[in-house]
Amino acid sequence: MKKTAQIIGLSFLLCRNFSCAEQKVPSSKAEKTTAVASSAQQPLRFSSAIMAIHRDRSGNYWLASHKEGVCRYNGKSVEYFTVDQGLADNQVRSIQEDQLGRIYFGTAQGVCRYEQGKIIRLVENSWEPALKEKDFGQFDLWFNADTKEGAYCYDGEKLSYWAFPLGDKRDVNNAYALTDFSRGKNGALYWATYAAAFIYEGQGVQRIDNETLGLKKEEGLHIRSILKDSKGRLWIGNNGIGVLLMQGDTVLNFSREKGLLMPMEAFRENTEKRAFTKNKGLQSVFLIVEDQKGNIWFSDRDTDLWRFDGKNIQNYKITENDAPSMPLSFYEEENGILLFGLSNGKVYQFDGQSFQERF
Template structure:
């Protein structure tokens, strides 16, 4: 894969993500049995662009597409649900569940709450700094807005919060007046093992919020690269040694409050010259399995696994065609799934992955 092709791929992926979260209505949530059979229409196949995957506490799967709504699979029937059924938008960017069993579907136009019967769009409340809080039951959304915003839902209200500004011109060489979007646009939203919130941005590096204060990781490899690429910090992982991986295989970070920056940067893995030249060194989605192994996806570069010692690559192809990976997800039984931009969904089968076809 050439550097030129990598630039094009990343630019396409990036441009698809720059969409804003609109301010719309809200309602109270309540626990109820999921009854999606009354919504949507029965279908036999998934869309070829499935960007996000989620399994709820009842065992149902939700597959979010990039433009054709969401697909609900209960093991027997596959139902396609769209904006005609109450979804705020058909481009699905994330799926979560609260402690009451309500499902939250994140889109570029806002967040839809599903209580088992109907969809309601959550109203966004612009918040002062006092609403920067961190509790175990909060849900966090980014909506990939064109501003330095992230959204916290506390079970009643969806608060729009702003990241603290940094001197990114001095530290990263980014002049905000020369770009048409906010460098603080939030991509990655993850929590570490201690419950700290990590927020990755398009150009302004990454932020760690511990419930009281922010730690900023402002390194040039997390911003605009020398060749002009802007991969962004899309996924944040913690390995078995407590190191934080910020969307790339080059560096990992140890949090050390006694140091001037509050962290120490280390080499993540030693990459061969061939890998460094021909493979994408940045991942767009990742997870840590129950053994602490890291699994990461790259767009057109397959799945990467880090077992604590070495980094290995699993190619994902349909015949001779590269499968373009968007997301990775581990279900309630520990099985790993892949969301793609051109070939539906792939499911782990032993040491490899195979295309998922609902058994209807």
Template structure:
């Protein structure tokens, strides 16, 4: 009887041990799974793009759209990210600009072609009118887009120009510029268009800023600006009109120009922020410009993060200030008045909290 009792006790002890081990494994597995879910939730609050955030739009429904350098577009709706690429109807995975028209349709200006979102799906927009290339006119709700090619112009466009969408039709308009022999493609649109407070519209092209007021054109090219090999030629990557009516022009190489409607100055040179002056971080390769609610002007550069001009001096913000991205492709003012900085190296969207930068998306 004693032997049987000992066997029973041993059996009970083994079963108890197995139950404890099993429960421990289950709890550990549950804990790991919970940790994994928490980590997933944390990661889902940030964009997964790795190349760059190149464009941003808050639409009328409260959604936020993020265009990437070559990974498509992302919709942030009710705290959830949804990603779209050419497999979902985009004409190209590079999304340079995003707009909303008066009917609530979202437009994506891609590296090649255009796409739209009607609230249900993204489709490539293919309708074009080439029969009125010189019939320039302005409407209050116009949207303007670059040519269909990544660079240069296709056979139907034929010449430097821009697409105008008036709410009903997309028509190609030709710029009144004459390329020089040997430099036939200096005027592809390289920036989002800017609507001026006086009703004019401005287009940034690689070789000139072109303005149209409904009757006349203003061409700010290298001849008008007095640029040469010594000063550096135009390679325009951004334009912005500030609250005082000044037009700021960001160049990749020759720095920032400021045009007040009568004359232009080289702001980078004026502030002594060329490489030869600083021997370090410079304000020469500028890809984005924005203005905050206090009237400060911000510049996004290729290598040296963001710069802020407060009307008196210029301050540089980099990784040491929380701005992980050194290449700032885009500066966007949110509906709440925040400036969002879309960057690369690494990719992400940042905001300035008054003292330093923090990752927002």
């Protein structure tokens, strides 16, 4: 099961709020460069992380970057879109497509839509009552809401804001800006923030935090990814304490169970000294996805990519050199080819045997 949106960022920029209706931004002609199928001959111009990958119904590939906007590849040429062409910000965290074939970008400073060659900025519908849980079903698209403690959602006409139900239960050491979002079966929704996850499965929104998970003080959450897989398992990826797995009322540290987490003493010392020593296992997890075969894939900041087939877990080094190549985005094509967008601005494909540079 693929994630509907990839909203994973390496950092969050300061963002500005906005109000009223849609604002059409005049778009200048997008800059084009010639490209060929093999990016080894004509690589992308991106040097920052690939935050999202999407193939639209016309067959175009859209790639979002951490600092350089987005690009569209039609099989022959590449078009680049930045703030100069109307994007709200050059940090683009997600790409989605609606039922009409319109393309949406969740940026660090708002939501934009590409339609008929123009980029339109969507502005928060602030004059209506606050969004309620009963209204979730009418919203197909969800986006990060800048640094706000909630998320934007769009029903095809208006952009609404939903504030996470924090109440007085706040973690003063962590922000509640959205770090990841995914969908489950029967309209289930899963939001991740640094300090907590929020789950909607039709019976109200459930909060999952340190207390819910029974974590020790030194094992504080720092969530970067969340996934409810096809078998009903909830995976929570953390930057520091690895992968947590929830099955019903049972919670376990998957990384520790697989021997892929440094001992707690070393972790505590590492945290106190702020040394951030590179781990050798599955400890700083920024991406969790499931492919069509039911394999669960994890991306780690220091050890690249891991695949869990339900029994065994295997580590993959994507690039041949030692340069950082952490995957931050994922897309599965109809033929089963897996695409991973890396932190170095490249996209690699996996055919079941090996990795090759794609874009």
